[in-house]
Amino acid sequence: MKEIKTLADLKKKQEEMRSRIKLRDSAENPESFVQVKVAMATCGIASGAKEVMEYFVDELDKRSIRAIVTQTGCMGYCYAEPTVEITLPGKDPIVFGYVTVKKAGDIIEHYIKEGELVDGIIPQNYNTIKS
Amino acid sequence: MVDMAMHMMDIAQNSIRGDAKNIHISFFEDCDSNILLFSVVDDGKGMSDEVLSRLDDPFFTTRTTRKVGLGIPLLKMTCEQGGGSLSVQSKEGFGTTVEATYRTDNPDCLPLGDIAGYLTMLLVANPHVRIRFSYKINSEEFMLDNAELSEQGIELLQPGVAGLIKTFIKENLEELYSYRTVKDFLC
Numbered sequence: 001m002k003e004i005k006t007l008a009d010l011k012k013k014q015e016e017m018r019s020r021i022k023l024r025d026s027a028e029n030p031e032s033f034v035q036v037k038v039a040m041a042t043c044g045i046a047s048g049a050k051e052v053m054e055y056f057v058d059e060l061d062k063r064s065i066r067a068i069v070t071q072t073g074c075m076g077y078c079y080a081e082p083t084v085e086i087t088l089p090g091k092d093p094i095v096f097g098y099v100t101v102k103k104a105g106d107i108i109e110h111y112i113k114e115g116e117l118v119d120g121i122i123p124q125n126y127n128t129i130k131s
Numbered sequence: 132m133v134d135m136a137m138h139m140m141d142i143a144q145n146s147i148r149g150d151a152k153n154i155h156i157s158f159f160e161d162c163d164s165n166i167l168l169f170s171v172v173d174d175g176k177g178m179s180d181e182v183l184s185r186l187d188d189p190f191f192t193t194r195t196t197r198k199v200g201l202g203i204p205l206l207k208m209t210c211e212q213g214g215g216s217l218s219v220q221s222k223e224g225f226g227t228t229v230e231a232t233y234r235t236d237n238p239d240c241l242p243l244g245d246i247a248g249y250l251t252m253l254l255v256a257n258p259h260v261r262i263r264f265s266y267k268i269n270s271e272e273f274m275l276d277n278a279e280l281s282e283q284g285i286e287l288l289q290p291g292v293a294g295l296i297k298t299f300i301k302e303n304l305e306e307l308y309s310y311r312t313v314k315d316f317l318c
Contacts, residue, residue, distance in 0.1 A: 003302060004295060004298050004299040004302060005299075005302055005303065005306075007279070007280070007283050007285070009299070010280075010283075010285055010295055010296070010299050011283055011284060011285055013295050014284075014285055014286070014289065014292055014295060017289075017290075017291045017292070017295070018289065038256075040140060040144050040252075040256075041141070041144060041202070042132075042141050042200075042201045042202040042205065043201075045132070045137045045140055045141050045144075046132060046137070050137075050140065050245070050248060050249055050252055053252050053256070054248060054251075054252065054293075057252070057255060057293050058293070058294065061290040061291050061293070064290070068288070069255065069256065070256045070257070071144065071147075071252065071253075071256040071257070073144065073148050073194075074194065074196055074197060075196060076194075076196030076197050078197060
């Protein structure tokens with residue numbers, strides 16, 4: 001990548017990028033976004049959550065999937081870090097554990113794109129069927 | 132924690148969890164005295180004296196999801212193993228200041244690590260928190276303020292911009308590192 005030294009350079013690069021990427025309409029409501037929350041507490045950081053988060057940011061951009069990637073605190077599954085909580089539009093959040101970069105690829109490919117569940121789900125929230 | 136950047140993310144995450152709206156992260160390297168001062172200042176909800184007094188106890192945490200809290204104890208450990216020190220000041224309702232001192236001439240001093248990467252993630256993940264970052268070596272300084280970025284019309288959440296910001300930070304930091312007048316253990 002060419003040099004980006006000043007804010008002006010940064011701005012210029014951004015403009016270039018904007019013209020290259022077909023700008024997706026911002027009129028969509030955030031509800032239609034995929035939400036990805038990466039656990040970034042001490043346990044997550046120590047297990048490499050940053051690499052996973054960078055991968056999600058880059059990869060979702062590359063694949064033009066409208067998503068919001070954020071960080072969250074420890075969810076209490078330190079043994080299964082890095083953990084990622086994914087909320088598909090209109091669905092309940094699902095927490096995945098042991099998310100390496102490779103696993104993150106699987107999650108994007110199968111869960112985010114196709115809606116198929118993949119290995120490593122931590123059963124965090126489930127509803128009992130009321131009769 | 133194997134590098135400074137991880138501590139930066141960890142301590143900043145504490146601030147975010149403490150509902151901070153402004154976070155100021157700063158690094159200051161003084162080549163004459165071989166000291167690196169790393170500090171995170173926030174305006175979050177702060178801590179009571181009781182919590183503050185138990186802060187370096189690894190088996191103390193305010194969380195309910197787990198029984199240990201290792202962030203601050205680990206930071207204290209990495210400072211002290213290299214002859215540095217840690218100080219935390221906090222006032223309930225006003226915010227917290229965490230100041231870690233490292234001796235850069237000590238072989239046990241932590242390496243800096245991927246500051247650009249962690250900082251970018253911090254900015255991208257928390258667009259509603261004002262994050263100011265500064266890295267100073269002697270009298271040379273690099274500053275980044277996400278309020279200034281958005282004033283300039285740089286949208287962090289636009290696809291692809293995260294990569295640009297990372298490059299921007301990285302190139303500036305690398306230039307800054309060349310101003311070091313002594314060889315130290317940071318890189």
